[in-house]
Amino acid sequence: MPAxxxxxxxxxxxxxxxxxxxxxxxxxxxxANFNFGHLKRFAQKLEAGKFDAFFMADHLAxxxxxxxxxxxxxxxxxxxxxTLLSALASVTEHIxxxxxxxxxxxxxxxxxxxxxxxDHISGGRAGWNIVTTSNPDAALNFGLDEHMDHGExxxxxxxxxxxxxxxxxxxxxxxxxRDRESGLFFDPEKLHVLAHKGEHLSVRGxxxxxxxxxxxxxxxQAGASEPGRQLAAxxxxxxxxxxxxxxxxxxxxxxxxxxxxxxxxxxxxxKILPGVLTVVGDTIEQAQGKRALLDSFVHYDSxxxxxxxxxxxDASGFDPDGPLPEIPETNxxxxxxxRTIELARRENLTVRQLAQRLGGYGGLAFVGTPETxxxxxxxxxxxxxxxxxxxxxxxxxxxxxxxxxxxxxxxxRRGLFRTEYAGKTLRENxxxxxxxxxxxx
Amino acid sequence: MPAxxxxxxxxxxxxxxxxxxxxxxxxxxxxANFNFGHLKRFAQKLEAGKFDAFFMADHLAxxxxxxxxxxxxxxxxxxxxxTLLSALASVTEHIxxxxxxxxxxxxxxxxxxxxxxxDHISGGRAGWNIVTTSNPDAALNFGLDEHMDHGExxxxxxxxxxxxxxxxxxxxxxxxxRDRESGLFFDPEKLHVLAHKGEHLSVRGxxxxxxxxxxxxxxxQAGASEPGRQLAAxxxxxxxxxxxxxxxxxxxxxxxxxxxxxxxxxxxxxKILPGVLTVVGDTIEQAQGKRALLDSFVHYDSxxxxxxxxxxxDASGFDPDGPLPEIPETNxxxxxxxRTIELARRENLTVRQLAQRLGGYGGLAFVGTPETxxxxxxxxxxxxxxxxxxxxxxxxxxxxxxxxxxxxxxxxRRGLFRTEYAGKTLRENxxxxxxxxxxxx
Numbered sequence: 113m114p115a116x117x118x119x120x121x122x123x124x125x126x127x128x129x130x131x132x133x134x135x136x137x138x139x140x141x142x143x144a145n146f147n148f149g150h151l152k153r154f155a156q157k158l159e160a161g162k163f164d165a166f167f168m169a170d171h172l173a174x175x176x177x178x179x180x181x182x183x184x185x186x187x188x189x190x191x192x193x194x195t196l197l198s199a200l201a202s203v204t205e206h207i208x209x210x211x212x213x214x215x216x217x218x219x220x221x222x223x224x225x226x227x228x229x230x231d232h233i234s235g236g237r238a239g240w241n242i243v244t245t246s247n248p249d250a251a252l253n254f255g256l257d258e259h260m261d262h263g264e265x266x267x268x269x270x271x272x273x274x275x276x277x278x279x280x281x282x283x284x285x286x287x288x289x290r291d292r293e294s295g296l297f298f299d300p301e302k303l304h305v306l307a308h309k310g311e312h313l314s315v316r317g318x319x320x321x322x323x324x325x326x327x328x329x330x331x332x333q334a335g336a337s338e339p340g341r342q343l344a345a346x347x348x349x350x351x352x353x354x355x356x357x358x359x360x361x362x363x364x365x366x367x368x369x370x371x372x373x374x375x376x377x378x379x380x381x382x383k384i385l386p387g388v389l390t391v392v393g394d395t396i397e398q399a400q401g402k403r404a405l406l407d408s409f410v411h412y413d414s415x416x417x418x419x420x421x422x423x424x425x426d427a428s429g430f431d432p433d434g435p436l437p438e439i440p441e442t443n444x445x446x447x448x449x450x451r452t453i454e455l456a457r458r459e460n461l462t463v464r465q466l467a468q469r470l471g472g473y474g475g476l477a478f479v480g481t482p483e484t485x486x487x488x489x490x491x492x493x494x495x496x497x498x499x500x501x502x503x504x505x506x507x508x509x510x511x512x513x514x515x516x517x518x519x520x521x522x523x524x525r526r527g528l529f530r531t532e533y534a535g536k537t538l539r540e541n542x543x544x545x546x547x548x549x550x551x552x553x
Numbered sequence: 554m555p556a557x558x559x560x561x562x563x564x565x566x567x568x569x570x571x572x573x574x575x576x577x578x579x580x581x582x583x584x585a586n587f588n589f590g591h592l593k594r595f596a597q598k599l600e601a602g603k604f605d606a607f608f609m610a611d612h613l614a615x616x617x618x619x620x621x622x623x624x625x626x627x628x629x630x631x632x633x634x635x636t637l638l639s640a641l642a643s644v645t646e647h648i649x650x651x652x653x654x655x656x657x658x659x660x661x662x663x664x665x666x667x668x669x670x671x672d673h674i675s676g677g678r679a680g681w682n683i684v685t686t687s688n689p690d691a692a693l694n695f696g697l698d699e700h701m702d703h704g705e706x707x708x709x710x711x712x713x714x715x716x717x718x719x720x721x722x723x724x725x726x727x728x729x730x731r732d733r734e735s736g737l738f739f740d741p742e743k744l745h746v747l748a749h750k751g752e753h754l755s756v757r758g759x760x761x762x763x764x765x766x767x768x769x770x771x772x773x774q775a776g777a778s779e780p781g782r783q784l785a786a787x788x789x790x791x792x793x794x795x796x797x798x799x800x801x802x803x804x805x806x807x808x809x810x811x812x813x814x815x816x817x818x819x820x821x822x823x824k825i826l827p828g829v830l831t832v833v834g835d836t837i838e839q840a841q842g843k844r845a846l847l848d849s850f851v852h853y854d855s856x857x858x859x860x861x862x863x864x865x866x867d868a869s870g871f872d873p874d875g876p877l878p879e880i881p882e883t884n885x886x887x888x889x890x891x892r893t894i895e896l897a898r899r900e901n902l903t904v905r906q907l908a909q910r911l912g913g914y915g916g917l918a919f920v921g922t923p924e925t926x927x928x929x930x931x932x933x934x935x936x937x938x939x940x941x942x943x944x945x946x947x948x949x950x951x952x953x954x955x956x957x958x959x960x961x962x963x964x965x966r967r968g969l970f971r972t973e974y975a976g977k978t979l980r981e982n983x984x985x986x987x988x989x990x991x992x993x994x
Contacts, residue, residue, distance in 0.1 A: 135731065135733070135738065136733045136736060142731040142733070142738075143729075143731065145763070146673045146762075146763050148642075148643065148673070148674045148676075152643065171761060172662070172761075173761060174759050174760075174761045179741050182741065183737055183738060183739055183740070183741045184736050184737065184738055185738060186731075186738050188738075188739075188761060189724075189761050189762050189763055190761075190762070191670045191673065191674065191762075192666045192667050192669075192670035192762070194635055194636055194639070194667065195635055195636075195639040195667055195670040195671050195674055196639070196670065196674065198635070198636040198637070198639035198640045199639045199640060199642050199643040199674045200643070201589075201640050202589065202593065202640040202641070202643050202644050203643050203644070217660070218660070218663065219658070219659070219695050219696075221613070221694040221695060222659065225633045226633050226635065226636055228633075229632045229633035229636040229637065230636050232587045232589070232632065233589045233632065233636055233637065233640045235589075249757075252755075252756075252757035253662040253756055253757055253758065254660050254662060254756070255660075255754060255755040255756065283630075288584075290576065290583040290584065290627075292576070292577045292583070295577060295625050295850070295852045296624055296625065297576065297583075297624060297625055297626060297627050297629075298624060298629075299624070300620050300623065300624045313696060314693075314696040315693075315694055315695075315696065316690075316693035316694055317694065318615050319615075320612060320613075320614060320615045320629060320630050320631075321587075321630050321631070321632075321633070322586070322587050322630055409736070411736045
């Protein structure tokens, strides 16, 4: 008995895990960054669990962090998204494949072409996670001494989106007639030359690729800033949100869907999926124990830096095994400090445990039994906090297997999640309309 | 009984065929440009035939040709190379995967990263066909009003190669220790920051990916100009040559290998593979008949333009079904005109047949029985015309199946071609050394 609305689930993946201590967890695959066999296993398991999509996070530089933290991190290096997702396309059949690609450090023609190609190869399962790349180290890898400022990056992103979608529309859906008798391979009346000349980009076109099976690959965004929200309301079809609590999620949800209504877009045509770390146990205590073990693998040298940032106060002199001492007020980061102090008190954490929590993964987490995790997901869905989730697994493969084998069946039993894929394309599974070609009726 | 030297065979692929009439041939797959299932079948068949590599040709624009020719051409649109080859990587085990990528219209960091990623995904089977992109239409798709001139493109290509190979060497081969006990994921002493600032490129590094399994993906080039030959002698490991006759092939072979010896490179560390169209018949007459049928599918409107260019003379007024008339001398393209006239006389072709030959595919072709094709390949190999071939199939799948099922066994019987893959990587199968890391012993 399906509920009136169902959850959409993406898997937000780093090959080893999003959690920085995960590679040391018993049974984890520390070599997954460059072991395609592991990634294939993960994607196929997610598909068995009827996940909407596999999201590949990305960076365009080795992350800028002190060498003491860097040398302990498995998140520094991994496959490039297009090569990985294309390789996964030919060993999966249903799951969506969402690649991150930057509007600041790549060419619109390349981006349009690669997503269109991935969409053709996968039979309509590609999605583009549009990022403007805030990491200033990336600029240095692309010949720029200074990073583009935030406003300019967003202006360029908006124009870039117009060019890429325009290039996808280069050919009408029925342009390729391939009539052997007459020798006409395609109808030249159904080819449009974009001839774009704008403030940031100059791109003639046409794209040298047929219109993608989905018309356009699904447009995904994650920006939470004012221009990020507006860009999402105008263009996004999936938003990857990052809120730590239901009330903040609800406020974001209402804001973005309200912006859509204000410009005449159907609010159902955008799915808001907050990221959530899920730790599954037979009991709540067992799940909490797994998380505590996972956090304990974060090295204290890295962890204490994260705690100092969260508190706006140098925490390196604190007793690691004592409780969090009183912190003097500062002007900086008041809400972050209060949230951190509140977390320490609520869970009765030592300084070391608190630091390792923040250094490992500090965002929204559902830690409990399959039933309590399903309860939380249902609450977010039914109270308009989200349309589903981007699930992050605490360690792989066990954390992923636990979710698919134990949580998904509970969600399905409650009618909150599909038991079979509804459509062939990512767009169909997400319940999104196929965009019309802007140049051909 | 292996001969002292064996052939290396690449397949130079466009999804439908390199021949412009191929999509109309009986049994051909005219939709192969966007049908991944067909490409998967082709790659697996080539692997069954023990081919060294699958080469994907590429263009960064819809080809610049009159609309009358354009609308009849299947070569206008197809998959993008990285997405296609990555998808093929996970459904093949041995065959090399060579992608074309431009040093003029892409960033060195992206190129280094994608090839390294493809090399990891495929277990060491990636190759980079370095092109400088001579098509001026491509510039217009990348925000440039004027195309970079030839000399500048080659200067940039040389620097680009240094940067890409330097980025591949960012980590020592044994940098990633992943020691769970100590929590050390990699040894920071084995990480090199490139910090390149040159005339054309400024790239800091390091690359966010481990050193490729092959050290460096195999370096492939096709340039035949003076700077192209010198760049090949200095850097290439495979050269895709394009000579129509053995004597020209021998002269090129001697020139490039001589340049290598002059700078102290072992001439065996570069394999010269001319492109050749192969048409297989049970008799020579049957093979010639297949080719004539194939050529007949080239539309006369497109074909006559190719003939006019080859002759340096407008051929549109000639009687299509008559013999080639006397052509007055011009200053232009003398060797091309003479070669064209000689071809018409030798094969007794009408104007139409001659035009269709040139409009379909005008380069080196071996048209005959499995034995005569093997004879020609053996002659080129043993007389130092080449180290093997980049085979082009006249129509797919039949032309490919014919080569694998009929010609390969003859080559194997003569000891001229492998019966099993010798190594795991493309580099090993080509007999090329693994490059040392320039920053770490």
